[in-house]
Amino acid sequence: MEDNTGLIRELVIANRILAREGVVDAFGHISVRNPNNPESYFISVSRAPELITVDDIVEFRLDGEPIGDLRGRTPYGERAIHGGIYEIRSDVNSVVHNHSQEVVPFAATNTLIRPLLHMSAPMGAHVPIWDIRDNFGETNHLVVTMEQGRDLATTLGENASALMKRHGCVCARRNIREVVMTAVYLQATAKMIMQAKLLGGEIDYLTPAEVDLCNVNQLGPLGLDRAWEYWVMRSSYKD
Numbered sequence: 001m002e003d004n005t006g007l008i009r010e011l012v013i014a015n016r017i018l019a020r021e022g023v024v025d026a027f028g029h030i031s032v033r034n035p036n037n038p039e040s041y042f043i044s045v046s047r048a049p050e051l052i053t054v055d056d057i058v059e060f061r062l063d064g065e066p067i068g069d070l071r072g073r074t075p076y077g078e079r080a081i082h083g084g085i086y087e088i089r090s091d092v093n094s095v096v097h098n099h100s101q102e103v104v105p106f107a108a109t110n111t112l113i114r115p116l117l118h119m120s121a122p123m124g125a126h127v128p129i130w131d132i133r134d135n136f137g138e139t140n141h142l143v144v145t146m147e148q149g150r151d152l153a154t155t156l157g158e159n160a161s162a163l164m165k166r167h168g169c170v171c172a173r174r175n176i177r178e179v180v181m182t183a184v185y186l187q188a189t190a191k192m193i194m195q196a197k198l199l200g201g202e203i204d205y206l207t208p209a210e211v212d213l214c215n216v217n218q219l220g221p222l223g224l225d226r227a228w229e230y231w232v233m234r235s236s237y238k239d
């Protein structure tokens, strides 16, 4: 068995960062694919991200079945979001799901969130909107079956983020730090679009080519290392 101690520690830190930055609250979660077994991923048992410690992290197969003993603890009900995306996106190694109150109004009104700031680039040029009703009718809106997770993953497609109607959003990227950057700035972008709309006039968004150019920095050491150090300092995580 390979040693995943460092990766699991980073996953715990990411949970604390997402909580501190207001991207998750009592709900929402982040996972990371097991680099030594791409058919499984690590995620916490069902707890608020701010409270998560190394001991809470467990491993699941992509179909949502636990690997090892959960010791009576409850897994996240919506882990199918993570498995569904890992199944079809071999390039994705970390996934965030949240119910950001800044993001939810966009899906509710079928309004696309598009990048209007260079720092918005990690969310991608296009953020599709998924509606669980389309293929599953009236539900409680939780993504609890693999069929639902796969359906969401299909709408996400090759994009880095997708909105979930009446629910929240999902971000999928190559690693933990990238997906945290993506989730933090997806929420910030939603806030900024709302403010720009108050000012009136047409919003001038980044072009897809500009998104790619900006991501060289935002998802490279210049942006990512600097942001990560800052976020860790602000978070409740202590060595």
Ligand SMILES: [Zn+2]
Residues within 6 Å of the ligand: 028, 078, 097, 098, 099, 142, 167, 168
């Ligand atoms: Zn949810």
